Amino acid sequence: MPEQTLNNEKEKxxxxxxxxxxxxxxxxxxxxDEGGEKTKELKTKIAANLKLAKSRLVDAEQIAVEKAKAAAKATDQYVHDNPWKAIGVAAAGAFLLGLLVSRR
Structure with missing residues (x-):
């Protein structure tokens, strides 16, 4: 799956x-404030769970952004250190993709 598609799916x-x-x-x-005591208790628990879920969502977003930046930096560094290997891998991938597409 292309990286852009994966990013779009994560954003969605x-x-x-x-x-x-x-x-x-x-x-x-x-x-x-409708309902009895149990209803109010339930609403309080739901509100607490919502707050926790939002907090975890923010944390997950930050972690995902940090990991994506680290992966991009590592990939960039590898390509700069090994340009011919990167070109070879890209060419091999394109060749295999061309074989798969031509068979259909």
Whole structure:
């Protein structure tokens, strides 16, 4: 899977998670203070879980960005240190891809 497609999928997933969290917060706010004591307890627990989920989402985003930057830096360094190997690997990949496409 190309890196750009993978990045687009990750961004879409993160946007979907944010959307679900925001919708849940809106539903929780819309419920207001209705209900009995157990309902209020449940709302408090849901709010705490939402806060925790948002915190973990932010942490996961930061880790993903750091890993992506490290991988890009390592790849850039490798290509600069071994330009002919990188060209050879790219050529071999293109050749194999060409074989696969030509068979269909």
């Amino acid at each position: 997933l993160l946007a979907d998670v944010r959307s679900v969290l925001n919708s849940t917060e809106e539903l929780l706010a819309a419920a207001g």
